[in-house]
Amino acid sequence: MPAEKHQYSAELETRLAELVSTEEKFPAMSLRDMASLSTVTLAIPLIALAVGWFV
């Protein structure tokens, strides 16, 4: 078990080191992304729901 635990820790550390060192490659969600999401999932659907009321 100690050997397995050590191997587990070593592999986890390797992965974390890789991910932390490349963190800037994966940018945070930007305002542009938020605008795309809001248009597709809020603006257009809310207009559709308002129109749907009168159908």
Place this chain on the structure above:
Amino acid sequence: MMRSNTGGGGGTEGSFPLSISERNWSPRTLFFNCSQAAVATWCFIIGGYVSFYLPAGQGTIVMLAAMFVGMFFVFLATVPAATRYGLEAVRSTRTVFGTRGSLFTVALIFIFTVGWGTTLMIFSGKAAAELIISMGLITEGGRSSAAVVSSLVILAIVWALIRRGPGILRSIGGIVAISVLTLGILIIGVIIYKLGWAAIADATPTGASGDKLLDYTIAIELMLATALSWWPYVGGMARFSTSTRKSVMPVTFGLGLAVAVICLIGLYSGLVFPDSGGDPTSGLISIGGIGLATLAFAFVVVANIGTTMVGTYTAALALKQQPALDSRLSWEGATVLATGTSAVVILFLSEPFFNNFGTFLALSGVVFGPLCGIQIADYFLLRKQKLDLRGLYQDGPGTPYWYQGGFNIIGFVSMVLGVVTYFLLLDPVTFESTAMFRYLTASIPSILVSLGAYTLLTLLVDRTKPATVRASVQPANVG
């Protein structure tokens, strides 16, 4: 897919974060897997519920639009963190519930994904029994046994596929998604062609209350609950993508649009065959014979196998997020546990389980709505999209997400406040509602209450204990 020799089982099948090389899904692969996960025969049942309240025209608009609105919250709660840090659902909730508190999420994910999968397997078995009886292969007396055996056979196929690991999702996701979307659109076309749009449009909903606004809002609420029920599934898939931007369309269209379109089958079937509850199989037999029923059955089997595979993957992955379980439970063992639980329910509790689908669906809105609110507040408002990745993999006092004894009480209090808000507006079992429900829905206020409570309480506590919220930069301690 890389597989580890350690007990960890690698990133794709274990508790490790995904390495860069493992995060290799293109937007198209993500779309196909979202569609594969979402399109299943629960769409018939959901559409059938909406057909109680709204006619075809309004129902079509509400199903498409409200589904997208629900996806807004699910997306914000899950996808940005998943694509930036490669996190699945359980690990991502360590920040809001604490290291030990995230066990609550393991239970939620296991219950809901296995529950949904079980419902789909029972539905598949019932469809198979209907077809076998229609073909004259067995008598009516053998319906129940045929349904159970068929359910178990299809469940065994699911297990045989997913036991090999999630690589199967990538390799067959496209085939399954294209097949079910094509079959689903064919079925909609056949229903409209055989019955005529006028007959569908003129059909009146059988459960309408007479209060037009109430019926409209109940239908919206049903679709919001459907969208929120994707919460356990999204992180597990989106983490294979490396870009939030490139995930917007695949996730919202794969889980939102694809589902809403296939739900139309249930809506139209429920309206023109009022006793069907949205299931088109028997209606298709009556208007088109065995040929059309076989088409519907092919849809049922392919769609449900695809969805249950993703659900089983998510459930098994959730179990393995606990290091103690991860090192003791192989991937195959985790999938046996997930599908074995379904098999027990199919054998002993098939009917009561299936008959309470509506409650199960409504509970998704009750639970996952507040959870989304908390996660959005935590990730966007408090942490400004910055997590301590090492801290997420650390256990023990003094680690960044340990809080008090491994639990973040604020997360649980905010969750409870959101759930209470939901119940104050709508009883998810009886659908009895207060006057405000018709203007607000229940899910959206519960999301906003949880979001506000989590933000305010955390800021309040943070004044005295700044480390509660601030991301730590301590080195990993994985021993």
